[in-house]
Amino acid sequence: MTITTDATESRTGVRWRLSWCVVLTVVVLWPFAVAVVAGWDRDSALLLRDLSVPGSMALNDLATGAHGLARAVPQDAVLAFLSPVLPPTVVVGLLMCACGAAGAWGATVLAQRFGAGRVGQALASFLVVWNPYVAERLLQGHWSVVAAGMLLPLVAWLSLERRRVWLVVALAVCALTPTGLILAVVTAVVASGWRWFSLVPAVAGAVLSLPWVIPSLGDASATLTDAGGASLFAARAEPWVGTLGALAGLGGIWNSDAVPDHRVPVAGVLLAVAAVVVAVVLWRRGEWSGGLRRLSVLAVTAVLVPALLATGPGVTLLGEVLEILPGAGLLRDTQKFVVLALPALVILLARVDVPVPRVASAAPVLAAGFLAFLQVPALPVDLSDLRPTTLDRGYADAVDSVEDAGAGRTLLWPPGNYRIIDGRPALDPLLKMLPGSPVDPGYLVVDGRIVDGDPDTVRLLSGLAAGDDGLAEAGVDLVLVETDATEDAGVSVPAVLTDGVSPHELLWSADGWELYRVR
Structure with a gap:
């Protein structure tokens, strides 16, 4: 008993x-x-500051730490590896x-x-x-x-x-x-x-x-x-x-x-x-x-x-x-x-x-x-x-376009790796979604001060903003421009891409997006 x-x-x-x-x-x-x-809806995402988890992730160089610092390793590698199934x-x-x-x-x-x-x-x-x-x-x-x-x-x-x-x-x-x-x-x-x-x-x-x-x-x-x-x-x-x-x-x-x-x-x-x-x-x-x-x-x-x-x-x-x-x-x-x-x-x-x-x-x-x-x-x-939010379909279309273009090193514009999405500041989900080797500038802005960041990438971004074309020399293959975010950030699309004599080729454009191949 x-x-x-x-x-x-x-x-x-x-x-x-x-x-x-x-x-x-x-x-x-x-x-x-x-x-x-x-979350079974692939357009669903978890986004808030450093939390950036889109509905689909690529096993790209940032996720594996193959290019740049291992900032989100191994969590992003695990999520990207499971992404095709879960x-x-x-x-x-x-x-x-x-x-x-x-x-x-x-x-x-x-x-x-x-x-x-x-x-x-x-x-x-x-x-x-x-x-x-x-x-x-x-x-x-x-x-x-x-x-x-x-x-x-x-x-x-x-x-x-x-x-x-x-x-x-x-x-x-x-x-x-x-x-x-x-x-x-x-x-x-x-x-x-x-x-x-x-x-x-x-x-x-x-x-x-x-x-x-x-x-x-x-x-x-x-x-x-x-x-x-x-x-x-x-x-x-x-x-x-x-x-x-x-x-x-x-x-x-x-x-x-x-x-x-x-x-x-x-x-x-x-x-x-x-x-x-x-x-x-x-x-x-x-x-x-x-x-x-x-x-x-x-x-x-x-x-x-x-x-x-x-x-x-x-x-x-x-x-x-x-x-x-x-x-x-x-x-x-x-x-x-x-x-x-x-x-x-x-x-x-x-x-x-x-x-x-x-x-x-x-x-x-x-x-x-x-x-x-x-x-x-x-x-x-x-x-x-x-709580989960829904990403605009433009993100998935941009990923498809980059993949069709052969991926490689893709630079995102506007500069910086943070975006305002659905009213929330969040790490750009494209850094997780794009195949190949997305270029992460790596810097943080704290109290108006820039901290860290890859010096070469920061110089490249500064040069583009000033009208200098250093894309090919930096080994960049593609430039993906989010035009709406560019306007919100108070900057313009780099003149080296749109000045009419640019050697770079516009591969794809849609409402709020442009993709250029670097020549």
């Missing part, structure tokens, strides 16, 4: 965890759930929903491992998907970083439980983006305690990093970046709480435009204080040891280091590193690493009833849940700009 009862309770526990985690994920990440359904929008929608549910479930079992009851476990899963980091990073378009961040509690639990196979699977999902792989490997190694088992995530991480490490080795100097990026991408202070308080609440992204309209930073600071109080109580009771201690130290480090690097001396130091250390540009957006605090945070807040034993055990947990909610009280509404 006892065995039967325990088995029934175990099945019931699994069901409620899964049900709660799935419902929570769909409520918060509903734009991606919609993408799973609507629309990329559907794949991203499935991945985000799966990572949200899996990460939330991982938080429940991680919290349970350290003594949390059911209400505390429910709070732990809530913290995984309902927090400022998820909001800000998704509004910036960093979907794969968010997917990895949500999986960190699961990664920590798998490491503590020594689940090798599933840990490697989780690392592989996180490895869709270099940042995600770094987050997962660091979490796994710290959770495992630097023992022999830590070799599993370390070796797996080394292998999984090869798709972006190998292309970068071809020209290591190209991975150096402007020292000014240290200040432009530093963690941002928020009202009433400053930079440290913003980071303690998992907020503080550099781009203020990516901050949700509804945001209460003070609530995050109160949660962080509660977590510290719980840690002190558990330490006094001898329960703050082993994996919890290591993850807590990681959490403190994940908050303090970005805060220090946002100070004057920190910015100077990081700027020097960016200029002399190849690949250090991966580290300049320091706030994205604050999510390393999440595993410890979900454990400690799930045990928030410990300091107040005379109060009904659910009350402190529910209070913490309310504070977590209050940080971004309208999160599903704030993420509404992530």
Whole structure:
């Protein structure tokens, strides 16, 4: 009878965890759930800032890292490889929903491992998907970083439980983006305690990093970046709480435009204080040891280091590193690493009833849940700009025309890799859709300042705007002009293409589009 009862309770526990985690994920990440359904229409796209996932993608040189920096490797290569069978929008929608549910479930079992009851476990899963980091990073378009961040509690639990196979699977999902792989490997190694088992995530991480490490080795100097990026991408202070308080609440992204309209930073600071109080109580009771201690130290480090690097001396130091250390540009957006605090945070807040034993055990947990909610009280509404949109058919026609022309190196005009589509700023989807080798200028404009960028491409674009024809010398085969975007950008079609004596041939034109072959 006892065995039967325990088995029934175990099945019931699994069901409620899964049900709660799935419902929570769909409520918060509903734009991606919609993408799973609507994404089968190949004109559907997910577009917002750095999020650029059209309905069809080409396995071009940018996706594989064969030409230029491996900026979106291997995530774009995976999406492009699957594109003939599964629309990329559907794949991203499935991945985000799966990572949200899996990460939330991982938080429940991680919290349970350290003594949390059911209400505390429910709070732990809530913290995984309902927090400022998820909001800000998704509004910036960093979907794969968010997917990895949500999986960190699961990664920590798998490491503590020594689940090798599933840990490697989780690392592989996180490895869709270099940042995600770094987050997962660091979490796994710290959770495992630097023992022999830590070799599993370390070796797996080394292998999984090869798709972006190998292309970068071809020209290591190209991975150096402007020292000014240290200040432009530093963690941002928020009202009433400053930079440290913003980071303690998992907020503080550099781009203020990516901050949700509804945001209460003070609530995050109160949660962080509660977590510290719980840690002190558990330490006094001898329960703050082993994996919890290591993850807590990681959490403190994940908050303090970005805060220090946002100070004057920190910015100077990081700027020097960016200029002399190849690949250090991966580290300049320091706030994205604050999510390393999440595993410890979900454990400690799930045990928030410990300091107040005379109060009904659910009350402190529910209070913490309310504070977590209050940080971004309208999160599903704030993420509404992530819902799928429909690309104009001109994009598909342009891709067909470039393919018919033999692809090769295709330069896009107007200059820059961002467009305004359906009222949203987004990375130009043509960089993902065109076959061959689309030319990505690679620069960013932050607060009116140009950061990074391929110098040769920037010079070519500047020359075209000034009337100089350097297309053939630069090895460009085709020029695709989006005339509507050109007008919106306040520039004109390069005179070298339209001056009447141009050697370049107009191959195709349609409403809002022109394609030229370089002669």
